[in-house]
Structures are given as C-alpha cells and as structure tokens.
C-alpha cells in the first residue's frame with residue numbers, strides 16, 4: 001500500500017492508533033526499526049517505521065475531488081481526504097471512474113434537485129463535482145452511443161447508503177429516459193413508487209441501520225431505441241427468512257408487522273391483532289418503535305403505494321391477512337400429546353391463535369394443526385405420517401411461518417413486475433445492483449455467510465476489472481508501470497467454492 005518514501009527525523013507521518021484509526025504527527029526520534037512521533041494532541045507515541053505513512057503537507061485545504069490526484073495514495077491519505085470533504089458537505093469523491101459516497105445522515109436537498117439534474121445531463125464525466133448523477137449519466141450515454149446494456153454496482157457495508165444511492169440513480173435515469181405522463185402512471189413512476197412496498201416487506205431495523213434492506217435487489221430499467229424508458233423489472237435475491245421468527249434486541253422484525261399492528265382499529269379487529277409486544281415473533285426484542293417514524297402513518301402510506309403499483313384492495317387484504325396470520329402462528333405453543341413423541345396445542349390461547357391463523361389463511365384448522373404437529377414423508381411405496389414432539393412441532397411452525405413470508409415477498413415482487421410491465425423488445429437496459437451489505441457479528445448465520453460470500457464475489461469482480469485486467473493490458477502493451485499491490489480475495493473464494501470444503505462442512 002502506498003508510495004515508499006524515506007522516513008527521517010522531521011518527517012510528517014500518519015501512524016495507526018486503535019481508538020481513532022489514524023493520527024498524524026512529526027517524527028522526533030528514530031531507534032533502529034522504531035520511530036518516536038510527536039502527535040498533534042501533545043502525546044508521544046512509538047511505532048514501527050514500516051507502519052508509518054508519509055503525510056502530504058501541501059495537500060489542498062478542501063481536499064481533492066479525485067483520489068488519483070493525491071500525492072500519497074494510502075489508507076490514511078484517502079480517509080483524510082474523505083473526512084476533509086465530508087466536513088464541507090462534499091459527500092462524493094471520485095477514484096478514477098469509481099464514485100465513493102460517504103453517508104451524510106442528513107437530507108442534502110440541494111444536491112438532488114431538478115437544477116442539479118439539468119446540470120449533469122450530458123456533462124462530460126469529471127467536468128463537474130463528483131456526483132451519483134454523473135455515474136448514471138455516463139452509463140446512459142454509453143448505452144445510447146455503444147448500443148450496449150450497462151450495470152451500476154452499488155456496494156458497501158450495511159448502513160453505508162446503498163439503497164439511498166440506488167434510489168437517486170433511478171430518479172436520475174427516470175429523468176433522462178422518462179416520458180411525459182399521458183395516461184395513468186409512467187413506468188419510471190411505478191418503479192420509484194414500488195420502493196415503499198418493497199421496503200415495508202423486505203426492510204427492518206438492525207443495529208446499524210433503521211431501514212436495512214434484508215434482500216438483494218437488481219433493478220433493470222429497459223429502454224427503447226430512442227433511449228426512452230420502455231419497461232422495468234425488479235429482481236430480488238435471498239430474503240433474510242430467519243428474521244421472521246428470530247430477532248434480537250435492539251433490532252426489529254420486518255416493518256410490515258409493526259405497520260399492521262398500528263393500522264386503524266377496524267382493521268385490527270378484522271385481523272384480531274393487538275400491540276406488537278403480544279407476539280412471540282416481535283417481543284424477543286424490546287424495540288417496537290422507530291425514532292421519528294409513525295407506523296400508523298407508514299401503514300397508510302404503504303397502502304397508498306400498493307394502490308399505485310396496481311395491487312387491488314382485495315389483494316392488499318389478502319397480503320395483510322398473511323402478515324397477521326404469521327403473527328398468530330408464532331403464538332401457537334405445543335404440549336406433549338398422549339402418544340409418545342407427539343404434540344397437541346398447549347392451551348386455549350394457542351387454540352385461538354391457530355383458529356385465527358386458519359381463518360385468515362382460509363384453510364381448515366384441523367389441516368393446519370396436522371401440518372404443524374405431523375411430518376409427512378413420501379416414499380415410492382407409501383405416504384407416511386409421523387407425529388412430532390413439541391420441540392419439533394415448534395421448529396415446523398417456524399419453518400411454515402418463514403416459508404409463507406418469503407413466498408408472500410416473492411409474490412409481491414412478481415405482482416410489482418407485472419404491473420410495471422416489461423418490454424420484451426427492449427433494445428438495451430441499465431441495471432442497478434443494490435446488494436445488501438457485508439456484516440460480521442460474533443456469531444453469524446448461514447444467511448450472513450451467503451451475503452458476505454456474495455460481497456466477496458463482487459469484490460473479486462471489481463479487482464478483476466480495476467486491477468488485474470488493467471495491469472494485464474499494460475504488460476501486453478509493454479507500458480512502463482509499477483505494479484499496484486492490492487488485497488486479492490481469490491483464495492477466500494477458492495476455499496468456499498471448493499467441493500471438498502462443502503463436504504467437510506456438511507459432514508460435521
């Protein structure tokens with residue numbers, strides 16, 4: 001990493017400091033491989049020479065808008081530049097043709113208004129300040145001129161701002177390729193308005209983000225030969241199913257559960273719902289409300305968004321019946337049955353929740369009890385029904401809840417897609433990939449493992465394009481260059497993708 005320079009007494013350097021990442025100071029003494037540094041806050045620290053990075057004392061006061069303009073391209077230099085710009089509300093910075101966005105955690109309205117859109121339309125890349133609109137503009141213009149589809153990859157840790165960035169990309173693409181609304185709503189309006197519906201069912205509060213997407217999303221915006229939007233499709237990946245049954249403090253389950261519990265009284269009566277703390281799937285965390293968010297208002301907003309994307313009132317009722325049924329299913333408890341390894345409903349409360357769930361799902365309560373308390377095995381010869389003990393019945397109950405929730409989500413995505421409409425004759429498309437972010441906890445679920453693996457795979461794609469292919473090109477053309485060191489994660493991918501590793505994991 002970075003440029004090799006001689007560090008001597010008097011050099012201004014960056015040194016790693018666990019509490020604040022990096023501190024800067026002046027080298028006052030060198031002892032063999034170690035240097036003593038006088039840090040700006042008056043402290044003196046000792047650090048290995050090999051771990052020090054030179055500080056650019058002539059750096060521009062407001063930072064640089066492209067990292068490639070930095071004198072020293074190392075981690076502290078890059079972070080310092082981002083921090084300097086962030087202080088000035090400059091949240092976007094280029095690294096060549098890649099855009100880095102720092103989450104401002106506040107609405108910077110002036111950055112996204114229609115005047116800004118006009119400015120970026122057709123402006124050569126790099127001529128104006130770094131901006132997410134510039135990235136969308138390049139993708140659009142390249143698509144028009146080269147007649148080829150393009151994709152924009154939005155990546156970053158959870159809470160970094162991927163979904164917000166994706167929305168802005170889509171808004172700008174809608175501005176470039178939008179048509180004047182003649183009859184009803186345009187494709188682009190429908191794509192943008194499908195967001196609140198997807199977020200109500202696929203987003204939740206996590207430790208890091210009050211509105212964290214718990215699914216991956218690839219939005220395809222299709223264009224006709226005149227560069228006008230002609231259709232769109234939303235493809236979703238790997239919804240975090242486990243959240244339906246398992247949450248920990250201070251997280252929340254999917255928003256839709258809380259929205260429904262805050263619905264007008266007549267709806268609560270219809271779905272036989274009470275406060276979220278009544279429900280097993282919600283009361284494993286003490287967090288029920290989000291600061292600054294009214295679930296009652298969000299419920300009405302989601303209903304309106306459903307109207308807009310073409311989900312009928314009857315379908316909306318069916319959707320919320322499933323949501324309510326899941327909450328009731330979670331409250332069904334089991335006790336030991338008379339026969340060995342069998343189970344029955346624990347008490348009248350459980351009976352009430354089972355009957356309500358059956359009524360909401362429009363199925364026979366006896367069949368629902370059987371589905372939860374028995375396992376059906378189909379062999380070539382016969383169909384065997386086996387009773388389940390209370391523990392296994394509880395697992396079966398949770399599996400059932402997760403399955404109907406994820407099918408409801410898939411159904412919603414299909415519904416949104418069919419009402420937006422796809423253009424089978426589309427010439428080109430721009431895809432925006434908003435994959436959910438890398439996270440690492442003390443204990444990580446299999447789902448988290450899959451998410452992190454996907455992020456590693458995307459990182460490799462990035463490495464391939466930015467470093468490997470570029471450097472191969474230099475070698476081929478015999479251009480004099482110095483090799484750029486980068487952390488190649490191919491070993492990690494090889495390990496995960498090897499069949500032997502999977503055999504080892506599954507045999508344990």
Ligand SMILES: Nc1ncnc2c1ncn2[C@@H]1O[C@H](COP(=O)(O)OP(=O)(O)OP(=O)(O)O)[C@@H](O)[C@H]1O
Nearest residue numbers: 105106158159160161162163164209212213436437
């Ligand atoms: N450009 C922005 N302007 C204003 N606020 C922003 C911006 N980007 C992000 N935020 C704020 O940060 C929060 C988290 O952003 P976002 O949901 O986009 O993160 P994410 O990277 O998609 O996270 P996850 O992977 O958990 O879904 C948003 O709810 C919003 O409050």
